[in-house]
Ligand code: ADP
């Protein structure tokens with residue numbers, strides 16, 4: 001079976017003057033459709049860098065990333081953006097909504113960027129599913145934290161991407177909102193999507209099918225089953 005996302009020997013270095021940070025030192029992993037994988041590890045261990053490489057937001061210095069069978073690495077920004085808009089949903093802590101557009105218009109924008117014409121009905125259906133249909137014409141600044149997380153989730157999945165990447169999505173949520181978002185993530189995996197979620201929350205890690213622990217830019221094999 002082809003993994004929904006796989007990366008092989010991914011390296012990423014950052015240079016600042018004479019200092020070199022080895023943010024990723026040969027990360028190899030694969031996640032199948034239907035699977036939820038939690039990525040944990042101390043601050044600075046490379047979690048966000050790994051997600052950025054899997055999303056094609058960042059280009060690794062070595063190694064290969066494939067999403068739904070298509071190589072993402074060693075491509076132009078434009079090609080990566082095309083692959084990303086159709087195959088990858090992203091839910092990062094910094095809100096993925098455009099501030100001056102209401103929730104429905106945010107979803108429509110993401111549909112348009114992927115060249116989809118899903119239409120208003122599809123958007124309404126998604127907002128109903130995530131429980132904020134009544135907030136479709138609210139702007140992000142008018143939403144509560146929990147509503148904002150749901151709207152961000154709706155934006156991430158509006159094009160039904162096979163891969164969903166989340167970076168500490170429950171970080172700023174109260175317990176109830178966090179639980180609601182977790183339910184949405186598991187629904188996604190139950191529907192056949194691959195979900196990768198970077199988290200410090202032990203509850204999130206517990207509910208994942210598998211936990212990958214990073215330490216100093218490498219997978220901590222000491223924690224493997
Ligand atoms: P985590 O998400 O696990 O906290 P990061 O992936 O953000 O870790 O960072 C891993 C390491 O790479 C850290 O040492 C961080 O300082 C460094 N780093 C990340 N992004 C950059 C960047 N754009 N420039 C320089 N160093 C970076």
Ligand code: MG
Nearest residue numbers: 047048049167
């Ligand atoms: Mg991080």
